Amino acid sequence: MQVIVPISPDQLGGQSAVVASGFRVMAERGRAVIIEFYQKPHGIEWFGGFELLYCQRQHDPQECKVIRKASDEERKLFRIPLWIQGDEVPQCCGRPMNFVGQIDDDRLCGERPPDAKLWWHDAASFYVFTCSQCLECKAIAQQF
Numbered sequence: 815m816q817v818i819v820p821i822s823p824d825q826l827g828g829q830s831a832v833v834a835s836g837f838r839v840m841a842e843r844g845r846a847v848i849i850e851f852y853q854k855p856h857g858i859e860w861f862g863g864f865e866l867l868y869c870q871r872q873h874d875p876q877e878c879k880v881i882r883k884a885s886d887e888e889r890k891l892f893r894i895p896l897w898i899q900g901d902e903v904p905q906c907c908g909r910p911m912n913f914v915g916q917i918d919d920d921r922l923c924g925e926r927p928p929d930a931k932l933w934w935h936d937a938a939s940f941y942v943f944t945c946s947q948c949l950e951c952k953a954i955a956q957q958f
Contacts, residue, residue, distance in 0.1 A: 815876050817834075817877075836855065845870055846871075846892075847878045848884050850867070851863055851867070867881075867883055868880070893915070894913070898956040904952045904954060906948065907947040914944050918939045919938065934957055938955055939956050
């Protein structure tokens with residue numbers, strides 16, 4: 815797949831760079847694609863590395879064009895976790911589980927129960943997954 819990246823977000827039909835590597839597809843839905851660049855294209859300054867970008871597939875299905883930065887609502891709609899430490903997708907029935915959603919809170923973990931030997935510190939995120947085969951659920955937790 816290749817991605818067309820406008821030099822300026824204000825001029826989508828203007829000058830663009832065509833990029834074939836340095837990004838990963840995070841989610842797809844119809845003609846909409848969310849990508850993340852782990853290696854920013856040379857000469858593009860309007861977004862940072864590892865930011866999610868909303869794209870639209872072109873007539874050629876192996877080509878998409880960046881439209882803008884993806885919003886937090888789109889990240890949730892497309893079920894893309896915002897990992898604190900790194901990808902940690904659990905497996906079930908021989909395949910990766912499906913991300914359902916995440917709970918982020920810096921107050922949720924503040925008070926330690928009286929009998930707790932260990933407890934969460936700082937801010938934590940809890941990632942919920944389900945299996946599309948057996949409906950098993952799992953949660954993964956990460957903290958700063």
